Amino acid sequence: MAAPTTPTTTEPGHWIGGEAVAGGADRIEVINPATGEAVAAVPAGTPADVDRAVAAAKAAFPAWSTTDITERAAVVQRISDGLKARAADIAASITAEMGSPITFARKVQATMPVATSAGVASLAPDFPWTEEIGNSLVMREPIGVVGAITPWNYPLHQIVAKVAPALLAGNTIVLKPTEIAPLTAAVLAEVAAEAGLPAGAFNVVHGTGPVVGEAIAAHPDVDMVSFTGSTRAGKRVSVVASDTVKRVALELGGKSANVVLEDADLAKAVKVGLANAWINGGQTCTAWTRMLVPAAKHDEALELAAAAAAKYTVGDPTDEATRIGPMSSVAQQERVNAYIERGVADGATVAFGGPGSVEGLDRGAYVRPTIFGNVAPDAVIAQEEIFGPVLSVIPYSTEDEAVEIANSTIYGLAGAVFGEQDHAIAVARRLRTGQVDVNGGAFNPMAPFGGYKQSGNGRELGRYGLEEFLEVKSIQR
Numbered sequence: 001m002a003a004p005t006t007p008t009t010t011e012p013g014h015w016i017g018g019e020a021v022a023g024g025a026d027r028i029e030v031i032n033p034a035t036g037e038a039v040a041a042v043p044a045g046t047p048a049d050v051d052r053a054v055a056a057a058k059a060a061f062p063a064w065s066t067t068d069i070t071e072r073a074a075v076v077q078r079i080s081d082g083l084k085a086r087a088a089d090i091a092a093s094i095t096a097e098m099g100s101p102i103t104f105a106r107k108v109q110a111t112m113p114v115a116t117s118a119g120v121a122s123l124a125p126d127f128p129w130t131e132e133i134g135n136s137l138v139m140r141e142p143i144g145v146v147g148a149i150t151p152w153n154y155p156l157h158q159i160v161a162k163v164a165p166a167l168l169a170g171n172t173i174v175l176k177p178t179e180i181a182p183l184t185a186a187v188l189a190e191v192a193a194e195a196g197l198p199a200g201a202f203n204v205v206h207g208t209g210p211v212v213g214e215a216i217a218a219h220p221d222v223d224m225v226s227f228t229g230s231t232r233a234g235k236r237v238s239v240v241a242s243d244t245v246k247r248v249a250l251e252l253g254g255k256s257a258n259v260v261l262e263d264a265d266l267a268k269a270v271k272v273g274l275a276n277a278w279i280n281g282g283q284t285c286t287a288w289t290r291m292l293v294p295a296a297k298h299d300e301a302l303e304l305a306a307a308a309a310a311k312y313t314v315g316d317p318t319d320e321a322t323r324i325g326p327m328s329s330v331a332q333q334e335r336v337n338a339y340i341e342r343g344v345a346d347g348a349t350v351a352f353g354g355p356g357s358v359e360g361l362d363r364g365a366y367v368r369p370t371i372f373g374n375v376a377p378d379a380v381i382a383q384e385e386i387f388g389p390v391l392s393v394i395p396y397s398t399e400d401e402a403v404e405i406a407n408s409t410i411y412g413l414a415g416a417v418f419g420e421q422d423h424a425i426a427v428a429r430r431l432r433t434g435q436v437d438v439n440g441g442a443f444n445p446m447a448p449f450g451g452y453k454q455s456g457n458g459r460e461l462g463r464y465g466l467e468e469f470l471e472v473k474s475i476q477r
Contacts, residue, residue: 010039010040010041011040011041011042012040012182012183012186012206013042013043013206014043014045014049014053014203014205014206015185015186015189015202015203015204016049016052016053016056016203016204016205017052017053017056017059017199017200017203018056018198018199018200019199021043021049021052022043023043023044023045023049023206024043024046026043026044027041027042027043027044028041028042028044028179028206028207028208029041030042030097030180030182030183031097031329032096032097032099033098033099033325033326033327033329033330033332033333033364033365034099034316034317034318034325034326034364034365035363035364036330036363036364036365039097040097040183042179042183042206043206043207044206044207044208044211045176045205045206045207045212046207046211046212046215047211047212047215049205049207049212050174050205050215050216050219051215053174053203053204053205054145054147054174054203054216054219054221054222055221056199056200056203057145057172057173057174057200057201057203058144058145058172058221059200060172060198060199060200060201061142061144061145061171061172063198064167064171064172064198064201065141065170065171065172066170067170069124069168069170070124070125072124072167072168072170073121073122073123073124073125073168074121074196075167075192075196075197076117076121076167076168076195077117077118077121078194078195078196079167079188079191079192079195080113080117080118080121080164081195082191082192082194082195083110083113083114083117083156083187083188083191084114086187087106087110087111087114088106088110090110090113090156090184091105091106091109091110092105093183093184093187094109094155094156094184095317095325096183097155097180097182097183098152098153098155098180098181098328098329099281099317099325099326099327099328099364099365100280100281100317100325101317101319101322101323101324102317102318102319102320102322103320103322103323104279104280104323105317108280109154109155109156109157110156112154112157112160112445113156113159113160113161115445116157116160116161116164116445116461117160117164119445119446119461119462120164120165120168120462120465120466121164121168123168123462123463123466124168127140127463127466128140133474135477136474136475136476136477137474137477138472138473138474138475139472139473139474139475140169140467140470140471140472140473141170141470141471141472141473142169142170142171142469142470142471143169143223143247143469143471144171144172144222144223144224145172145173145222145224146162146166146171146173146174146222146223146224146226146469147173147174147175147176147216147217147219147222147224147225147226148162148163148173148174148176148225148226148227149176149209149213149216149217149225149226149227149228149229149237150162150175150176150177150178150228150229151178151228151229152181152328153280153283153284153285153328153387154280154284155177155178155181155182155183155184155185156184156185156187156188158228159175159177159184159185159188160188161449161460161461161465162175162226162228162460163175163188163192163202165460165465165466165469166226166469167197167201167202168466169466169469169470171223171224171469172200172201172202173202174203174205174216174222175202175203175204175205176204176206176207176209176212176216177204177206179206179207180328180329181328182206185204185206186204188202189202189204209229209233209236213233213237214236217237217240217241217248218240218241218243218244219244220244222244222246223246223247224246224247224248224249224469225237225241225246225247225248225249226248226249226468226469227248227249227250227251228250228251228252228285229252230252230253230385231252231253231385231411231454231455231456234250234252234456237250249456249468250456250457250458251285251449251450251451251455251458251460252285252411252451252454252455252456253411253413253454254285254286254287254411254412254413254451255289255290255382255383255384255385255409255410255411256286256287256288256289256290256411256413256415256416256433257288257290257291257405257406257415257416257431258273258276258277258288258290258291258292258415258416258417258418259292259402259406259416259417259418259427259431260273260291260292260293260294260297260301260419261294261399261417261418261420261423261427262399263419263420263423264418264419264420264424265418266293266297266300266304267304268418268439268440269301269418270291270301270304270305270308271304271308272416272418272440273288273291273305273391273416273418274291274305274308274309274371274391276288276416277289277291277389277391278323278324278389278391281324281325281327281388282336282386282387282388282389282390283327283328283332283387283388285385285413285455286413286414286435288414288415288416289385289386289390289391289392290375290382290392290394290405290406291305291391291392291393291394292394292395292396292402292405293393293394293396294395294396294397295395295396295397298373298374298393298395299373301393302349302351302371302373303351305351305352305371305391306351306352306371309352309353309369311323312324312389314366314369315360324369325366326365326366327365327366327367327388328365329365330365332365332387332388333365333366333367335386335387335388336367336386336387336388336389336390337355337367339380339381339384339386339388339390340353340354340355340367340368340370340390341355342380342381343370343372343375343380343381343390346376346379346380346381347374348372348373348374348375348376348379349372349374350370350371350372350373351371351372351373352369352370352371353368353370353371353389354368354370355368356368367388367389369389369390370389370390370391371390371391371393372390372391372392372393373393374393375392375393376394377394377405377408378408379392382394382409383408383409383410385411399427402427403427403430403431406431407430407431407432407433410453410454411433411451411454411455412432412433412434412451412452412453412454412455413433413434413435413450413451413452413455413456414433414434414435414436414437414451415428415431415433415435415436415437416436416437416438416440417431417436417437417438417439418438418439418440419439421438421439424438424439425438432452432453433451434448434449434450434451434455434459435448445461445462446461446463447461447462448460448461448464448465449461449464449465450464
């Protein structure tokens with residue numbers, strides 16, 4: 001397979017009203033976490049830039065919201081097709097800006113946005129845009145101007161999961177992509193324009209959360225904010241948005257449990273569980289970072305996990321063989337290392353990895369993938385989201401205790417259960433979380449995605465994601 005290319009757009013500006021806008025003199029460098037070198041720079045947006053983008057979105061709303069749904073669906077499908085055509089560039093860009101290994105970037109980072117946008121477009125013909133209930137005509141209509149604020153771990157997927165349904169619903173959008181990995185937002189803007197999306201229907205303002213993100217959340221002409229990121233930042237978005245009583249949809253953090261039952265295939269549960277704990281270097285909100293195993297099988301599970309972990313090559317993310325690249329930034333590297341040190345200090349057993357630098361990697365934001373055993377359910381590493389390749393193996397005595405432990409964090413985004421199928425489904429029903437995979441069930445881009453508790457509210461993907469971007473009106477006759 002050909003070596004990955006470098007990002008083609010190294011100085012993308014804002015995208016406002018269908019045009020690239022340079023922005024002011026201040027720039028935010030985009031740093032390759034594998035090398036520490038700048039690969040691009042984007043403008044540091046201001047509230048004035050947000051005002052201009054919101055005005056463009058507001059001006060475009062009347063025409064786009066009344067465009068026939070068949071044409072809106074066709075535009076979204078053409079966006080999907082355009083992203084598919086640019087997949088190689090997208091994968092290379094994401095690898096360069098946030099360190100996702102190139103093989104994973106090709107297979108997942110570049111393909112999920114294609115699948116989710118095509119899936120959304122396919123909903124249009126059968127979606128109940130209008131329905132009759134007694135003497136009422138119930139209509140689903142676009143909300144208006146949507147502000148979207150997205151993170152760095154799946155930079156394009158998280159954008160498209162908002163933009164595709166929002167556009168199909170008839171809304172217009174102002175996006176603030178992450179400043180850490182912002183480059184694919186420019187690709188999407190180009191693709192959307194080529195797909196025939198009217199100028200102003202999709203706008204991009206680069207910048208930081210405290211400046212651009214807060215300006216979007218507070219703006220009186222923004223009718224909804226859809227945010228994906230940390231629980232801390234999501235709380236702030238809610239507070240800022242509350243002054244204008246706009247709709248807020250939040251997809252936040254997670255601390256997902258993989259519950260391995262007595263009747264599970266232990267080897268499979270551990271192998272698949274580790275893969276889902278360390279997916280994208282553990283920088284995944286749904287990562288199964290807690291593995292709950294029967295106390296009598298704890299040591300065996302730990303040995304299996306350590307053996308599987310030895311196959312996870314850490315290194316240059318452009319190398320086809322690399323399974324874990326650098327963390328997205330030096331700040332994230334320091335955060336993960338601090339949690340690893342805390343796990344040791346709190347007495348957990350280090351079964352693999354542990355504190356220290358990665359041998360042979362003198363530069364880059366790398367950490368040692370780590371497996372802890374004998375982790376107490378209330379330990380810091382078992383309760384807080386680490387967002388790195390750190391797995392906590394937690395023993396339990398009874399099934400009821402396992403469920404209690406699984407539900408014991410402030411989060412409720414994802415989880416897993418391994419065991420005899422009917423038994424596992426019965427336990428999955430008891431987990432207070434938005435999605436549960438049973439015996440390694442595959443990710444479904446058309447199923448609802450979102451969390452309980454402090455993992456957020458609302459749902460993304462498929463029909464449920466489309467409904468998030470619609471108002472409901474009843475007309476009595």
